[in-house]
Amino acid sequence: MSSAAAAAEARTAARGGKYLTFALGREEYGLEILKVREIIGYMDITAVPRTPPYVKGVINLRGQVIAVIDLRLRFGMEPAERSDQTCIIVVEIRHGGRKLSTGIIVDRVSEVLDIPSEKIEDPPAFGAAVDTDFILGMGKIGESVKILLDIDKVLGDEEKDALAQAAA
Amino acid sequence: MSGLSELTERLAASLVAVDANDLTALAEMHTQCQTIRQQAGGLEGQRAQEVDRLAGAAEKLLTQIILRESGAEALESLSRTVTELQQIVSQAVGGGGAPAAPACAEGASGGPAAVQQAPAMPAEATETSGVCAGAAGDAPAQEMPVAAEKAQESSGGPTEAAGAQPAGADAPAQLNPDDVPLIIEFIGEARGHIESAEAAVLKVEEQPDDIEAINAIFRSFHTVKGVAGFLNLGEISSLAHSAETLLDLARKGGLKLSPATVDVILEAIDLLKEMVNRLEKEVAGGRLPGPEARLPGVLQRLKGATAGESIAPAAGRAAKAAPASAGACEKPGSAGAEKASAGGAGEATVKVATDRLDSLINMVGELVIAESMVRQSVSSLLGSDLRLARNVAHLGKITRELQGLSMSMRMVPIQGVFQKMARLVRDLARKACKEIELVSSGGETELDRNVVEAIGDPLVHMVRNAVDHGIEPPEERQKAGKPRCGRIELRAFHQGGGIIIQISDDGRGLNKRKILKKAVDAGLVREGQEPSEQEIFALIFHPGLSTADRVTDVSGRGVGMDVVKRNIEMLRGRVEIASAEGRGTTFTVRLPLTLAVIDGLIVKVGSERYIIPLISIEQSLRPTAQQLSVVQGRGEMCMVRGSLLPLYRLHRLFDVAGAVEDPTAALLVIVQDNQRRACLLVDQIVGQQQVVIKSLGERIGKVQGISGGAILGDGNISMILDVPGLMEAAAAH
Numbered sequence: 023m024s025s026a027a028a029a030a031e032a033r034t035a036a037r038g039g040k041y042l043t044f045a046l047g048r049e050e051y052g053l054e055i056l057k058v059r060e061i062i063g064y065m066d067i068t069a070v071p072r073t074p075p076y077v078k079g080v081i082n083l084r085g086q087v088i089a090v091i092d093l094r095l096r097f098g099m100e101p102a103e104r105s106d107q108t109c110i111i112v113v114e115i116r117h118g119g120r121k122l123s124t125g126i127i128v129d130r131v132s133e134v135l136d137i138p139s140e141k142i143e144d145p146p147a148f149g150a151a152v153d154t155d156f157i158l159g160m161g162k163i164g165e166s167v168k169i170l171l172d173i174d175k176v177l178g179d180e181e182k183d184a185l186a187q188a189a190a
Numbered sequence: 191m192s193g194l195s196e197l198t199e200r201l202a203a204s205l206v207a208v209d210a211n212d213l214t215a216l217a218e219m220h221t222q223c224q225t226i227r228q229q230a231g232g233l234e235g236q237r238a239q240e241v242d243r244l245a246g247a248a249e250k251l252l253t254q255i256i257l258r259e260s261g262a263e264a265l266e267s268l269s270r271t272v273t274e275l276q277q278i279v280s281q282a283v284g285g286g287g288a289p290a291a292p293a294c295a296e297g298a299s300g301g302p303a304a305v306q307q308a309p310a311m312p313a314e315a316t317e318t319s320g321v322c323a324g325a326a327g328d329a330p331a332q333e334m335p336v337a338a339e340k341a342q343e344s345s346g347g348p349t350e351a352a353g354a355q356p357a358g359a360d361a362p363a364q365l366n367p368d369d370v371p372l373i374i375e376f377i378g379e380a381r382g383h384i385e386s387a388e389a390a391v392l393k394v395e396e397q398p399d400d401i402e403a404i405n406a407i408f409r410s411f412h413t414v415k416g417v418a419g420f421l422n423l424g425e426i427s428s429l430a431h432s433a434e435t436l437l438d439l440a441r442k443g444g445l446k447l448s449p450a451t452v453d454v455i456l457e458a459i460d461l462l463k464e465m466v467n468r469l470e471k472e473v474a475g476g477r478l479p480g481p482e483a484r485l486p487g488v489l490q491r492l493k494g495a496t497a498g499e500s501i502a503p504a505a506g507r508a509a510k511a512a513p514a515s516a517g518a519c520e521k522p523g524s525a526g527a528e529k530a531s532a533g534g535a536g537e538a539t540v541k542v543a544t545d546r547l548d549s550l551i552n553m554v555g556e557l558v559i560a561e562s563m564v565r566q567s568v569s570s571l572l573g574s575d576l577r578l579a580r581n582v583a584h585l586g587k588i589t590r591e592l593q594g595l596s597m598s599m600r601m602v603p604i605q606g607v608f609q610k611m612a613r614l615v616r617d618l619a620r621k622a623c624k625e626i627e628l629v630s631s632g633g634e635t636e637l638d639r640n641v642v643e644a645i646g647d648p649l650v651h652m653v654r655n656a657v658d659h660g661i662e663p664p665e666e667r668q669k670a671g672k673p674r675c676g677r678i679e680l681r682a683f684h685q686g687g688g689i690i691i692q693i694s695d696d697g698r699g700l701n702k703r704k705i706l707k708k709a710v711d712a713g714l715v716r717e718g719q720e721p722s723e724q725e726i727f728a729l730i731f732h733p734g735l736s737t738a739d740r741v742t743d744v745s746g747r748g749v750g751m752d753v754v755k756r757n758i759e760m761l762r763g764r765v766e767i768a769s770a771e772g773r774g775t776t777f778t779v780r781l782p783l784t785l786a787v788i789d790g791l792i793v794k795v796g797s798e799r800y801i802i803p804l805i806s807i808e809q810s811l812r813p814t815a816q817q818l819s820v821v822q823g824r825g826e827m828c829m830v831r832g833s834l835l836p837l838y839r840l841h842r843l844f845d846v847a848g849a850v851e852d853p854t855a856a857l858l859v860i861v862q863d864n865q866r867r868a869c870l871l872v873d874q875i876v877g878q879q880q881v882v883i884k885s886l887g888e889r890i891g892k893v894q895g896i897s898g899g900a901i902l903g904d905g906n907i908s909m910i911l912d913v914p915g916l917m918e919a920a921a922a923h
Contacts, residue, residue: 068907069798070886071844072893072919080886082901085556089889124889177889 037159038139043168044111044128046094047102051128052135052161052168059112059123061131064104081125083112090125091177102129115174124177135168137161142170194229194241197222198279201248202272208265216256223249226275237278244275365478369421373473376417378541380426380466383410388459389609392616395452401441407455408437414462425482426465432492433458439496454488454495456613461488544639547599554596555882555901561589562903597787598636604682604691605633607646611653611680618657625664625675626657632682637689641781644761645691648754652693652777653678655751660697660775670772672696685780688763694776700769702726727767731755762788762805790881790900790910793859793872795840796849799908800872801881801900806913808860808867810875813853828858828869835860838920839871843895849873863914870916879903883910895919 041052042061067079067090076095080087090110094101102108110125142159156175161168201222208215223245230241251268387410393403415430433455439445447455465482472479565582572579608630619626661667661676668674681692702723709715709729721729733752758765763781782788790801791810817829818837826837837858841849850856850873858869881900884907886893897912 066906068899068909069846070890070893070896070899070909071846072895073890077890080890080899080907082905082907085552085901087884087886087899087901087907089887122888 036139037142037170038137041135041137041161041168041170042111043132043135044109045130045132046097046099046128050132050166050168052137052170053111053113053173054158054170055134057113057115057173059114062110062112062125064108064110064127078127081110083123083125086123088112088123088125090127092127093176094127094129096176105129107131113173113177115177126173126177135161135163137163137168137170145169194226194233195279197226197229198272198276201226202276205269205272213256216252220249220252220256223252237281240278241275244271244278247271248275365473365476370473373421373423373469376421376423377466377470377473379417380414380462383414384459384463384466385606385609386410388456388613391452391455391459392609392612394447395449395616398447404437404441404447408434408441411437423469423478425479425485426462426469429458429462429465429485429489429492432489432496433462436492436496445496451495454491458488458492461485551596551600554592558589558593559901559903559905561585563905600639601636602639602642603634603636604642604645607642607649608633608680608682610646611649614650614653615657615678618654619661619676622657623663624657624661626661626678627675628678628680630680635682635684635689637781641761644757645779645781648757648779649691649693651751651754653680656693656695656697656775660695660699662698689781691779691781692776693779694774696774699771699773699775700727700730700767701771705729724767727769730767731765787880787882788910789878791859791878792876792902792908793840793857793870794874794876795844795872796846798844798846799876799902799906800840800844801879801908801910802859802861802870803897803910803913804878806861806863808862810857810859812856813858813869815854818853826853828853830858830860830869833867835867835869836920837869837871838916841871843916843920861913861917863917866917868917868920881908881910 040055042055042058043050043052045051062083065081067081069079070077070089073079076092078090078092081090092101107130108127109131110127111131112123112125114121114123116122141162143162145154145157145160148154156172158170158172161170201219204215204219204222208219226245227242227249230238230245233241248268248271251264251271255264255268387407390403390406390410394400394407397403411430411434415427415434418424418427418430436445436451436455440447440451445451461482461484465479465485468479468482565586568578568582572582612628612630615626615628656678661678662670662672664674667676676695676697678693678695681690681694683690705726706715706721706729709726709732710717714729714732715721730751731754755765758779758781761781763779766778766780767775768778769775789804791804791807792799792801811830813828819827819829819834821827826839827834828837829835837853839849840846853871857872857874859872859875860867860869862868879902881902883898883900885898886896895912895916896909897915898910899907900910902908
C-alpha cells in the first residue's frame with residue numbers, strides 16, 4: 023500500500039512542470055514544453071497516399087521532411103475549417119529509441135503554463151468509450167481543466183490503432 | 191667540434207630574440223639548423239644521431255612557424271628542443287662520458303609535452319616523440335611506452351621525467367579517461383595508416399626494390415608506433431616498432447624483402463588491425479584491452495625476419511644495422527623523418543563527422559531553394575535595376591558553386607575498396623594454390639560515400655567467385671594454352687551519368703549447358719525451353735539455384751550471387767554478365783553516382799504533383815480514342831506501337847480529386863520495370879528536374895508505390911513514385 027502510494031506520488035511529482043496549452047474545439051489540452059521543438063503557422067501539406075486519414079501528409083521544415091498529424095482526426099473528432107489561428111506544433115517524440123520530429127495540427131495555441139504537481143490529477147475513468155492511456159493527467163487551472171497529453175503515446179500507438187481499425 | 195657548440199649557442203641566442211613574424215631571422219635559424227646537422231657527422235655515433243635528430247626536429251618546427259602552421263606553441267617547443275641540443279653538444283664537446291639513456295628520457299619528455307602544448311600539429315609532434323622513443327637504444331621494446339607514459343604524467347614538470355628510469359614491462363594498463371578522445375582519434379588514424387601500409391606492401395611484393403613503397407610502409411608503422419607509445423598502448427607500439435625495425439633495415443638496403451618476409455609484414459598488419467579493432471571495442475567499454483595472445487609469435491617472426499635474412503654485412507653501415515635490429519633499436523635517419531613529414535603534409539585534411547556533413551549538404555540544398563525563390567520574387571525588377579540584376583546573378587553563381595562543392599564532399603574515390611580486393615585476391619589465391627594477378631584501373635573514380643560503403647560486400651563476393659571458380663589451377667591453364675598466371679581485372683569508370691564497375695577474369699567462363707541443366711532440375715526452366723544466353727546467365731542470380739553447393743561445384747559460380755544482385759539493386763544499380771566458355775567472365779555493375787539525387791519527371795495529377803524517376807520512363811503520349819480499350823468494363827488498356835499495355839489512373843490509385851478523367855485530354859506516361867510496362871494517366875507534365883530524395887521518416891514509414899519525397903524549387907514537397915511498387919499496387923487495386 024505504502025509503496026504503491028509512494029510510486030503514485032513519484033509519478034504525480036514528475037508530472038509537474040511547464041506545459042504548452044492548446045485548443046481543439048472547446049477542449050483545452052496541454053503538452054510538456056520539453057517535447058515541443060517549435061510552433062509554425064499552417065502551411066501547405068503534401069498528402070501522402072495510402073496512409074491513415076489522420077496523417078495529413080508531410081511538410082518541409084527547413085530541408086527536413088516531417089510528417090504532420092491532424093490531432094482532431096487522431097482523436098476521432100470532426101475535422102475543422104482551417105483558420106488563421108490554426109497551427110502546427112512540431113514535437114519531438116521518442117520512437118524506437120530515436121528522436122523523431124512530428125507536426126501536430128491544432129486549432130489554436132494558448133499559452134505556456136506552470137502547473138505544479140499538486141494541481142494535476144489522474145484522469146477519471148470514462149469507461150471503455152474514452153481511451154485514457156495517452157492522458158498524462160488533468161491539470162486544474164482555476165476553474166478550467168487542461169487535458170495533459172502523453173504525446174509519445176498519442177503518436178506512438180500505431181499498432182493498437184491498426185488493431186482498432188481492423189476490429190471496427 | 192667547437193664550431194658545433196658555437197653554432198648551437200648562436201642558434202639559442204637568435205631564438206631568444208626571434209619574433210614569430212620575423213621571417214628573415216627564422217630563415218637564418220633554419221640554415222643554422224641545417225649546418226648543425228651537417229657538422230654533427232663529426233661526433234661519435236650515438237651523439238651524432240642525437241644531435242641530428244634534435245636539429246632536424248628544430249628545423250621542422252621552424253618550417254611550421256615560417257609556413258604559419260603553428261605559432262607560439264611551436265616556438266615554445268622549439269626553445270625546449272634547442273636547450274636540449276645545447277646540453278648534448280656541450281656534453282659532447284666537453285668529452286663527457288655521460289650515459290645516453292637519461293638524455294633520451296629527457297628527449298621523450300620533450301616529445302609528448304610538445305604534443306600536449308601544441309595539439310594543432312599532432313602528426314609533427316608525435317613524429318618527434320616517435321623518434322625519441324626509438325632512440326632509447328638500449329631499452330627493450332616493451333619498456334619504451336612506459337617511459338613515454340612517465341614523461342606524459344610529468345608533463346607539468348619535464349625535469350622530473352629527465353631522471354625517470356624506465357619501469358618494468360608489466361605495468362598494469364589502465365585507461366585514463368582523459369586519453370579516450372585521443373585514443374579514439376588514434377584508432378581512426380591508425381586504420382588509415384594500416385590501410386596505406388597494406389596497399390604499399392602489395393606493391394612491394396611485386397617490385398621488391400620500390401624504395402618509395404617501402405618508405406611508405408615504414409612511415410605508417412612509424413607513426414602508429416609513435417602515437418601508440420604516447421598513449422601507453424604498449425602492445426601496439428611494440429608490434430609497430432618491430433615491423434618498423436624490419437622495414438628500416440629494408441629501406442636502407444640491409445635486407446631484401448622476400449615473399450616470406452612480406453608474409454610476415456602482412457601478418458603484422460593483420461594483427462595490428464585486429465588489435466586496433468579490439469582497442470576500439472574495449473575503450474568503448476571504458477577499459478584497455480588485455481594482452482594479445484598472438485603478439486609474441488608475430489614479434490618473434492618479425493625479429494627472425496629482421497635478423498635471419500640480413501644480407502652479409504658488406505659495408506660498415508650494414509654491420510651497424512644488424513646489431514641494432516637485434517637490440518630492437520631503430521636508427522632515426524634524417525631522410526626518413528623528412529619523408530614522414532612530407533607524407534603527412536601532402537594534402538591537408540580535416541575529419542568531419544558525417545552527420546555534420548549531411549546537415550551541411552541539407553542546408554546548401556535549402557539555400558539553393560531560397561535563392562531561386564528570391565530570384566523569382568525580384569524577377570520583375572531585374573530589367574530596370576542593373577545593380578540588383580548583377581547581385582542576384584552573383585548570388586546565383588556562388589550558390590551553384592557551393593552546391594557542387596557540397597555534393598563533391600560526399601564523393602570518395604573507390605580506390606580503398608579496390609585495395610581491399612587486391613589483398614583478398616592475394617590471400618585467396620595463396621589458399622587455392624593459384625597464380626593470380628589483379629589489375630585495377632580507375633581507382634580514382636569518385637562516388638557517393640554511401641555507395642562505396644555498400645558496394646564492398648557484393649564486390650568481395652564477385653571477386654571471391656572469380657578466384658575460387660573462375661580462374662583455373664595453373665596446370666589446367668597451361669593445358670588450355672593460357673598463361674599460368676590468371677588475371678583478374680577491376681575497372682571503374684563513368685558512363686552516361688552513372689558509374690560502372692567491372693570485374694573480369696580470364697578463367698574458364700560460365701558453362702551454359704550445366705547451368706541450364708541445373709535450372710531444369712530445380713524446376714526453374716521447363717524442359718525443352720530454350721532461354722537466351724543472357725537469360726541463362728541471369729539464372730545464377732536465382733536464389734534457388736545459387737545457394738545449393740552442388741550447383742556451385744558444377745556451374746563454377748554462384749556462392750550467394752542472389753545476395754550480390756539484391757545488394758546492387760538496393761543501390762538502384764544493375765548487374766550484367768558476359769561470359770565466353772574457356773575465355774572468362776565479366777560482371778558489369780552499373781550504379782548511380784549518388785544515392786541522394788535522381789533525375790525525375792514532374793507530373794501533375796489534380797492538385798498534386800508527383801515525380802516519376804526518369805530511368806523508368808519510356809515515353810509519354812496523348813492517346814487517341816482508337817488506342818484505348820476496356821476489358822470487361824474495368825481493366826483499361828492502351829495500344830502503343832502494337833503492344834497492349836495496362837492503363838493505370840494515378841488519381842484513382844492515390845485518391846486525388848480534381849484530376850482529368852478523359853484520357854484523350856490527358857497524358858500517358860509509359861513506364862517500365864524489367865520486362866513489365868504500363869501506362870500511367872497524368873494531367874500534364876510540369877518539367878524535368880534533378881531532385882534530392884528524402885525519406886518520409888519513420889513516422890510514415892514505407893508506403894507502397896512511393897519511394898520518398900523531394901523538396902521542389904518552391905519549397906513544397908512532392909512524392910517520388912516507386913514504379914515497381916506502383917505496378918504491384920495497381921495490379922492489386
